[in-house]
Amino acid sequence: MRIAFGADHAGFNLKERLVEHVRSRGHEAIDVGTHGPASVDYPTFGRRAARKVLDGEADRAVLVCGTGIGIGMSAGKLPGIRCAVVSEPYSASLARRHNDANALAIGSRVLGPGLAEMIVDEFLDAEFEGGRHARRVGMIEPPADAC
Template structure:
């Protein structure tokens, strides 16, 4: 799977950990940064990773900042992205099954690496249920215009 990842300084160490685990699992990683734990502004990194998903260059994205909230807000501004700030595997599973979440955001300040591993693993293996949920995801996509864009060939 092609996965975009990004973080600010507060999520840097967790991003690097997740990146190593994903690479070991055979995933192709598109790391948009940051490359050090020095202070940076999270919107630029979150937007870059989210655009890779919205444009179809990545199947999913994983973002990290101090709380996971800031990067989630940014990612959800990008057409075609449905980001969830997940705190545990059950939460991300429901977001995948019912909301077709294609981006997960993580708290670098609150999650230990093993907790993040469990969330990411569930995020990647859970499929969207479709059915009645597809209608609702379509309604969400209509809000940002991605439903129309997704129907246009090319």
């Protein structure tokens, strides 16, 4: 699986660890930055990673900022991105299984690195169940003329 990673300065260190973690599991990591601890704007990196998913260059995205909230909101504004902001493994699994989430956002100031790895593992290992969930997922993205 190809995973796009994006983070701001607050998420930089955790992103680096998660990139190595997914590589150790045999996945390809596409790191769109940031590449250091200097202050940057989280929307830039959240959208950059999400765009990799939309363009078919990545299967999923993992995003990290201080809380996961800002970077997740930024990525989720792109039509076709279903980004789940989670703080524990069960929700990461259900975000995939029931909501077909294609992006995961987590907070480096909220989670320890071991828990973050568990969350990413659940997100990557789970598959969309379809069935009754497919209709609901279809309702998430409104038609262009609905707004």
